[in-house]
Amino acid sequence: MDPICNGKHTVVHNREKPYAYGHCESSYTNQNDLGTHLRLHSQVGSGICELCDKSFPTSSRLDRHMRSHTRTNNSTCDKCGKAISSAGNLKKHLRIHTRERPYICKYCGRAFSLSNNLKKHMRTHTGERPYACENYGKPFSSSSNRASHMRALHKDTTLL
Template sequence: PNMDFPEPKQLTGCTRRPSTNKEYGAPKRHACPHNGCIREFQNKRSLRKHLRVHNPRDHMCAECGKAFKESAKLKRHFLVHTGEKPFPCTFEGCGKRFSLSFNLRTHVRIHTGEKPYVCPFVGCRKKFIQSNNMKAHLLTHGKANMSP
């Protein structure tokens, strides 16, 4: 039979395809309410994550064009362009400043000696200031001797 299918560019609505992840084959109860979208999800969390594809990002950086859903995240991002570092280290003689409070909190551990990230391998007592340093360290271990 002669069937006329629209060209891909003529399709409207959501064009995202169902993935083959853990949702495959499971009963799907949460349908996307977006007009034209046929996606369904087995839990609300997955649906909420999917809904982001339909929501425009209203807050755009005039400097580089990067877009954000929240104005607060745009303001934080803009510090990259201004070079502003509003978070000073208060330890005497340090003088370092940071654009993000998270980076200041991590830096302060240098002064306090706090190392909250502990290697989980049996017999290894190494501790780290930053989680990424611990992750790099974990690569030096084999899979044996991992604590439960």
């Protein structure tokens, strides 16, 4: 074995993901990433963006996300002139114009332009509901549905 690569690092080279969460299909190469994922399910952390209702497991992720609402745009779409915050986001945006939908549902064949939209759609087939109400335990398939529930029924309660 290469002296630079210790046992933990070989997991990366072998594409092993020994750290798994039993309630969904997610698995990770290290325990820290699994811990971050578990916080997504339990929503321990700072909570929900007040501008768009997205949920985040840690205050640093929420802070990084909040900057996206105020970021100076660096790129402009040649097709429609829309200002885009990064080259990666421009690539995703261009799929609107090209109608490219590279992410295909293995159950029904429906196609999506964004991988995250496919991931959310897959929950309609798998029944996965990873976001639970902190008060009742009622499960939701999306963080935004849970956020709406929390605002409607638990106005005085905030997620930890």
